[in-house]
Amino acid sequence: xxxxxxxxxxxxxxxxxxxxxxxxxxxxxxxxxxxxxxxxxxxxxxxxxxxxxxxxxxxxxxxxxxxxxxxxxxxxxxxxxxxxxxxxxxxxxxxxxxxxxxxxxxxxxxxxxxxxxxxxx
Amino acid sequence: xxxxxxxxxxxxxxxxxxxxxxxxxxxxxxxxxxxxxxxxxxxxxxxxxxxxxxxxxxxxxxxxxxxxxxxxxxxxxxxxxxxxxxxxxxxxxxxxxxxxxxxxxxxxx
Numbered sequence: 499x500x501x502x503x504x505x506x507x508x509x510x511x512x513x514x515x516x517x518x519x520x521x522x523x524x525x526x527x528x529x530x531x532x533x534x535x536x537x538x539x540x541x542x543x544x545x546x547x548x549x550x551x552x553x554x555x556x557x558x559x560x561x562x563x564x565x566x567x568x569x570x571x572x573x574x575x576x577x578x579x580x581x582x583x584x585x586x587x588x589x590x591x592x593x594x595x596x597x598x599x600x601x602x603x604x605x606x607x608x609x610x611x612x613x614x615x616x617x618x619x
Numbered sequence: 620x621x622x623x624x625x626x627x628x629x630x631x632x633x634x635x636x637x638x639x640x641x642x643x644x645x646x647x648x649x650x651x652x653x654x655x656x657x658x659x660x661x662x663x664x665x666x667x668x669x670x671x672x673x674x675x676x677x678x679x680x681x682x683x684x685x686x687x688x689x690x691x692x693x694x695x696x697x698x699x700x701x702x703x704x705x706x707x708x709x710x711x712x713x714x715x716x717x718x719x720x721x722x723x724x725x726x727x728x
Contacts, residue, residue, distance in 0.1 A: 541706065541720040542662070591661050605650065605669075606714045610661040 504611035518578045521592030527572035528594035536589045582618045590614045623719035630725045639692045647712020651690045654706040702726045
């Protein structure tokens with residue numbers, strides 16, 4: 499249980515184009531999903547938190563018009579990087595959270611997708 | 620402010636024991652997580668501590684002292700596959716995870 503998928507696993511796009519990354523919870527309903535970005539040799543940086551049916555909450559310094567997040571259902575969230583530039587090249591990871599008790603008794607446990615490596619040329 | 624500190628890199632020998640320390644300062648505290656992350660992959664859950672003491676799970680154990688704002692991850696009988704980054708994350712009063720920068724563990728034969 500607690501499987502989270504991401505698609506695509508890697509993508510190369512040209513500068514100025516937009517890229518959409520999907521995050522799905524396959525065997526549970528995710529009340530909350532998180533989007534992280536990780537640069538080489540650095541830790542995870544939370545970009546935004548999204549709850550199903552409501553607008554995402556963005557962390558300070560993250561442009562909400564550039565990183566569009568849609569959490570349309572309890573099993574799907576999407577991140578769209580608009581007008582991508584080379585500096586947006588990074589490893590994007592989503593995680594999903596089931597609820598207070600998690601799925602195995604660990605409160606608010608986050609389950610991570612496998613990540614999407616974005617390269618903007 | 621909120622802060623997590625852990626060593627940047629550690630080296631250990633196959634078959635040995637290694638302890639990775641983590642200190643944290645958060646606004647409120649709802650538990651301490653340890654994750655393992657291999658290069659190019661997403662983090663995988665290792666342990667969760669919310670009460671003081673040691674939690675043992677096979678070759679891996681995790682310890683927490685809330686009064687000291689301190690945790691460690693203990694890895695025994697090290698194997699080459701344990702070479703990875705180990706991320707410490709504290710959950711604050713809003714149930715948000717505050718992440719450390721990770722400790723890169725290098726295992727030598």
